[in-house]
Amino acid sequence: MILVEELTKHFGPVRAVDGLSFAARPGEVTGFLGPNGAGKTTTLRMLLGLVAPTSGRALIDGERYADLDRPVARVGAALEATGFHPGRTARDHLRVVCRASGIAEDGVDEVLGLTGLADAAGRRVGGFSLGMRQRLALATAVLARPPVLILDEPANGLDPAGIHWLRGFLRHLADGGCTVLVSSHVLAEVEQTADHVVIVARGKVVRDAPLAELVGEADGLRVRTEHPAELAAELDRAGGAVHRDGDLLRVSGVDAAGVGRAALAAGAVLTELGAERSGLEKTFLELTMAELGGDP
Template sequence: MSGRPQGPHIEVSGLTKRYGAVRAVDDLSFTVRPGVVTGFLGPNGAGKSTTMRMILGLVAPTSGTATIGGRRYVDLSRPSATVGAVLDASAVHPGHSARDHLHIYRTMGGHPADRVDRLLTRLGLAAVADRPTRTFSTGMRQRLSLATALLGDPRVLLLDEPGNGLDPEGIAWLRTLLRGLTAEGRTVLISSHVLSEVQQIVEDVVVIRKGRLVAAGPLAEIERSSPGTVLVRSPDAAELRAALLRGTARDGAADRVDLMADGSLRVYGMADRAVADLAAAERLRVHGLTAEAGLEQLFLRLAGDDGPAGGDGPPVPANEKAARR
């Protein structure tokens, strides 16, 4: 950790947002601490964007509070020097160059002129700085949005789906960038509905579904506390399922075995080694066996259930609840 001061905490307390009869956010409470990347996770439409917009003062909560270092966003004296946000990577004028775009926002925020060239270099945009943004790929627009968020050298970053449009090389670049920012003591909250994109980036997670808390805390602890499953492909699926439910004297039986639509089995409460040993003992064929991590399964259950109540705000609002600190 560098000698730079730690960023402020983000505190969300009892945050609620209603759109008519639908609760987009329902008594949501959590803390985002500095020096780590916190992932705000949930299926599409879980209400993550609604929450981030309330933190930024763009959506008025029905009740509850969201503060940054103990102050509401609207009460910050120089908001863009405290908080940088990426909510929509497409929000750039197609005729402006990346350099023009950054200078406009730099002037609006009263930030030093030399920040533009420094960020163009840091975000990998120096070679295309004078091209019109209409020629940019989605990934390049993401980089430009991140550069815009960093113009005021903020201690807090809120990034909504920052991995959208990035290829694997871009995801690796984003991971390096965010780790560098948190090593400087910044507070970073990123939302995503794609677990694989953020699993190697985040250290803390807040997982929500339909406004309800699913899990919150350090990623490593949640993965340990959420039981994993084993996915098995076998041409003898029916016989193997019956054997797994019977179990063995040494390893016991599976808690549950689901037959999936593709004919594979998802086994709960049994280690991958025990599943393989049982199949061999029963002389049943196995063509594939994959141990699935606990958080991965938690996320798959979210994405595979009956879905969200709506979208992330009007006209089709989401329903989203709490992640506690």
């Protein structure tokens, strides 16, 4: 359980984090979303005792990170892909963490295998790609099988196969009871994994809700038809909100079965029927842009 209460951080005159509060619960993947510069990284670093808050609290299982006994066994963290000595091998990097935190070193090869780095274990990190560094950061985070995971932009630098793997990995951990907090500035990355999303902009929470709720709000259908005018009129009668763009109709308030019935009634031929995929992305943009005072 991660609990952030009224957390505030000023860097000189800049309020990087401004009275932020949210919680991340066990068994859930919590997406921590916001545009670049929203204060995500600063918040995570305050959670991990690396940055001292100006005011407020950031607690992990009721304790400050610095007060945890053997923190590596309680909280796994992957913060940035660059924090490795280029001259040290991946295996030695993990062995150092094991020694310093009193964890048995047998877990090293296991996490290297788990993150797909078994073949690179003996190579110096200086020769690693960004994706490999991300994998090594993840391997470090899960080394001691901690019940809480805090990951800052873990998908950066991963290829599509890596992102797919990461989603499954985080889902698996959360299903096993872990508290997983994962930050991102790209909504699509967490859209398929997160149970709960906390959206921040300018250091403040602008939305804190289950993902399903946001998806529900944004839901809409894309309908392409050979008879747009007839179908639009029929959908309107069925109580749907229709936005027509040539032969493409963006429909909300009516489900797919409703569209089918309307098409049958209007005698309209459908050429495409599907979910409006950009709906959640639009909600995210609207929420964060509104806070920034710009147009969505």
